[in-house]
Amino acid sequence: MEFSAVNTIWVLLGAALVFFMQAGFAMVETGFTRAKNAGNIIMKNLMDFCIGTPIFWLVGFGLMFGTGNSIIGNIKGIASEINYGSSMCPDGVPFYAFLIFQTVFCATAATIVSGAMAERTKFISYCIYSAIISLIIYPISGHWIWGGGWLSELGFHDFAGSTAVHMVGGVAALIGAIILGPRIGKYGKDGSVNAIPGHSLTLGALGVFILWFCWFGFNGASTVAMDSDAAMISAGKIFVTTNLAAAVATLTVMIITWVRYKKPDVSMTLNGSLAGLVAITAGCDTVSPTCAAIIGILAGFTVTFGIEFVDQILKIDDPVGAVGVHGLNGALGTICVGLFSDGAGTDGKGLFTGGGFHLFSIQLLGVVVVIAWVAITMTIVFNVIKHTIGLRASKEEELLGLDSTEHGLESSYADFIIANDKTMGGITSTVAASAEPVPIDSSVPVQVLSNENNKIITTSGEKISKVTIICNQTKFEDLKNAINAIGVLGLTVTQVLGYGVQKGADKYYRGVKMAISLRPKVKVEVVVSKVPVSTVVETARKALYTGNIGDGKIFVYDVENVIKVRTGEQGMSALQGDD
Secondary structure (H helix, E strand, C coil): CCCCHHHHHHHHHHHHHHHHHHHHHHHHHHHCCCHHHHHHHHHHHHHHHHHHHHHHHHHHHHHHHCCCCCCCCCCCCCCCHHHHCCCCCCCCCCHHHHHHHHHHHHHHHHHHHHHHCCCCECHHHHHHHHHHHHHHHHHHHHHHHHCCCHHHHHCCCCCCCHHHHHHHHHHHHHHHHHHHCCCCCCECCCCCECCCCCCCHHHHHHHHHHHHHHHHHHHHHHHCCCCCHHHHHHHHHHHHHHHHHHHHHHHHHHHHHHHHHCCCCHHHHHHHHHHHHHHHHCCCCCCCHHHHHHHHHHHHHHHHHHHHHHHHHCCCCCCCCHHHHHHHHHHHHHHHHHHHCCCCCCCCCCHHHCCCCHHHHHHHHHHHHHHHHHHHHHHHHHHHHHCCCCCECCHHHHHHCHHHHHHCCCCCCHHHCCCCCCCCCCCCCCCCCCCCCCCHHHCCCCCCEECCCCCEECCCCCCEEEEEEEECHHHHHHHHHHHHHCCCCCCEEEEEEECCCCCCCCCEECCEECCCCCEEEEEEEEEECCCCHHHHHHHHHHHHCCCCCCCCEEEEEEECCCECCCCCCEHHHHHCCCC
């Protein structure tokens, strides 16, 4: 066989990009879940690839591409050209280039499930699931679609995997989430839905951008050729349709959430981008840019209302929206081939492009059959795991977080926890060089005096007050500068969580009205004597005032005494100096 350098490079580049989608999925899932499970999410995304790779090499490839029958391939040994030949390989592409390209697609299907089952799944159980989907479930349905099986014989068209990859993962995610049950606190006893926001939309957005970028390899490189004018034209068209569908779906979701929730929802809009990418994957080579934009609009509506339906009506807890993004939009995109195909790469045109019901019926049949296959097999798999080694982490493990209980990881964000001596080894105190140590015996002795009413007063008799200010994080710099300007030179700042009697303004997360929750605030404490308390209070009010709920609170306390630890000075004297 004569190999093509350009085709081989194109396939290997696509494989590298699809592999990097693991990073995208890891970031999306980590960002959309809580920090106490971040390490566990990363570990699962790492291991489903590392488990799936050798299993697909040993068994899965043979089931998918081995010469067998229209239902299942034939395992002839490990994946090698000696065992399987090269008849399934694209023109000019070596066997091992084709193998790695197919391996990364298998890993993508497996990793989709991680997000829907996040924050409450035993790690060992997830590893077993990951092995089974790569071993049997994905390869067999993949054989029907891409391995010369019965669906491909009928003319079923799924260019890059809306059904073969994404819907398989989405349906598996749905079954897993149902059998696993919701996270603790997700649903109230009265059926109410509680939002559980992820800890980092920044990570989630990074994941979406990575996935969008890598999708050009997922879809574009599925041409598996770049050595002809036709292949180059097709690749260019695929890039355009892929990008258009994603962009239009994103815009659609932003508008829908803006209208429904009064604010454009960030996390749902990020889901919209992924939904558009999933929906266009099946037909990216066979629909026009105009039809790709229409598919993007449909994907936007599907993901928004699909996630709401799964979460609020079916009461299925899917932390990242995997069912809506991959399951529902995988089905939508595959069916849209039967609606909008221009005939390129298919046996006929779509229903709305002059081809009648033929292609549409085949696409619909393929979707239904694959859903049934995955739903039945994954129900068996998850139930067997549940009733043997167990599927779900214990209540205590879930509340503490899987980072700690499953991996012995104190935190994925070490700088945000109180560190002990072991973690802070080598770090010393930063006392100002000009401050000479004062021996404890030479310091001013602490005196506690009382008046006739037995009320403690400072030794010097000055009135000292503490002003505590709870404010919005965004106003802290304004407050700090204003307080410094009136001569208050010392302050203590603490990050706190809480809510006031007004319970805060209504907030929405992914379409769910958030229950009373602890809101992040800043607590600023100052102790004053010379500066009048009234001046501090008025200065703080002017700096913080917006007229909206959440402007904050100011508390004023009498201070009985102040003692400087280093010198023993008390009262107003203890507030002076350089420490």
